[in-house]
Amino acid sequence: MGQRPTILDVAKRAGVSKSTVSLVLQGNKTVKETTRQAVRQAMADIGYVYNRSAATLRSSSSGLIGLVINDLRNPFFTEFAALFQMELAKNGFATVLANSDEDPDLQTRMISSLVEHGVSGFIVSPSYGAEQDALAVLEASNTPTLQVFRALDAGDRKFPFVAPDYEKGGRLATEHLLEMGCKRIAFLGGLDGRPVTEERMSGYLAVLSEAGMEPVVLTGQATRSFGKSMAADLQAKHPDVDGVLCFNDLVALGVLAACPELGVRVGTDLRVVGFDDIEDCRDSYPSLTSVSCNIPDFAKSTAAQILGWIKDGKRPALTARSPVQLIKRASSGP
Structure with a gap:
């Protein structure tokens, strides 16, 4: 028996990216109708079936948190990532760490991949540029997402944002x-x-x-x-x-x-x-x-906020500032 077709097979057949296929599967309205049709046709051609219930189950119970950082070469972000990961571990969650290296295209691809792997939540310190691409994937995934240090959506805020003052x-x-x-x-x-x-x-x-x-x-x-x-x-x-x-x-x-x-x-x-x-x-x-x-207190507070959102549905305030000295x-x- 041959292997079941995957989302990568659909993307290759339709001539689009994996993240575009993800957006179509999730019903995102930002995808052009011609692209949507091409993806649907590719799915039909190769016999790909999207198991929405399985995807929902994965995202709600995976115990994984996606941590997307703009520059892990900077010790400031490395310190935060290490402390945040340890806070999650205390609460039985694992961290999947991704370094976007200030590359917005790479950032969008990594977020799409983490969505496919069913992370339960996101912490994102974003790279600047092509903000709408990353926002579209995050919105379509309907995954609890907390922005830290920087914000993708500086104007009409869609996801909570917390940063030092x-x-x-x-x-x-x-x-x-x-x-x-x-x-x-x-x-x-x-x-x-x-x-x-x-x-x-x-x-x-x-x-x-x-x-x-x-x-x-x-x-x-x-x-x-x-x-x-x-x-x-x-x-x-x-x-x-x-x-x-x-x-x-x-x-x-x-x-x-x-x-x-x-x-x-x-x-x-x-x-x-x-x-x-x-x-x-x-x-x-x-x-x-x-x-x-x-940073120790910031990491602890960030972990508490994303876990409270995932476990108890307590969505953090849209904008918050932490004290500095x-x-x-x-x-x-x-």
């Missing part, structure tokens, strides 16, 4: 730099136009406006290499800058690494504050002042 963090950091006597404060890192960049920058801009000071904004990749290049750039083009708030700790650690070669004394000539408070902040030299997002260390002064 980025605006408050930027405010705390900038106020601290002013208290330490900084006269010219720059914001480094984060890509232009990204909501998460604008949010982390918003507190900084508000405090400088209140103080009657002009901002110095130098956006770019949120990486150590960008931070290292910006340290030299500041010395050459903005020598009056004596304080920096970085988009994240990676940028800040890059600044710290570059300063000795440039003859810049961190904590005296230049006061540096990061954002996220990853573990490396405590072990850097000098130790890095950072806005803590309290400034952890002062040597990089911003004595």
Whole structure:
């Protein structure tokens, strides 16, 4: 007896992607009628039968949670993923981890695959771009989905979203730099136009406006290499800058690494504050002042929310912010 046809066979026959077949099977209205007909015809041609009741059973009782992260190379997300997985394990659930690597097409494919495997819920820290593709798959799957750190649907929210209070963090950091006597404060890192960049920058801009000071904004990749290049750039083009708030700790650690070669004394000539408070902040030299997002508590709360939704039908609030605090260390002064 030959093997039963699969969804991949249907996709190949119809000349479409696996995720498109999934959308047709789930009755999603975003698929063009011509594509829908082609998929239905392919199903008939090869004798594929969709077992909807089995799919529903899988999704409601699999005990699997899909965790889709935009960049697992960043220690901030790695710390969150590890802590979240351990919280789920305590409650008898397993985590299926996927790294989209800031690739929206890969993100959509991975979400589609996880839907096919019948995950009971999703936690998604999304990659930017092609948001509607990922949203369409998630909507069609009718799977409890919680967005963290970033949101696919910034306007008309379809899925609950929880993130640290980025605006408050930027405010705390900038106020601290002013208290330490900084006269010219720059914001480094984060890509232009990204909501998460604008949010982390918003507190900084508000405090400088209140103080009657002009901002110095130098956006770019949120990486150590960008931070290292910006340290030299500041010395050459903005020598009056004596304080920096970085988009994240990676940028800040890059600044710290570059300063000795440039003859810049961190904590005296230049006061540096990061954002996220990853573990490396405590072990850097000098130790890095950072806005803590309290990832252990955030992971525990996120796990509780998705499990409450799956087990008890308690849908989280559409938007929520978790508290942040400034952890002062040597990089911003004595």
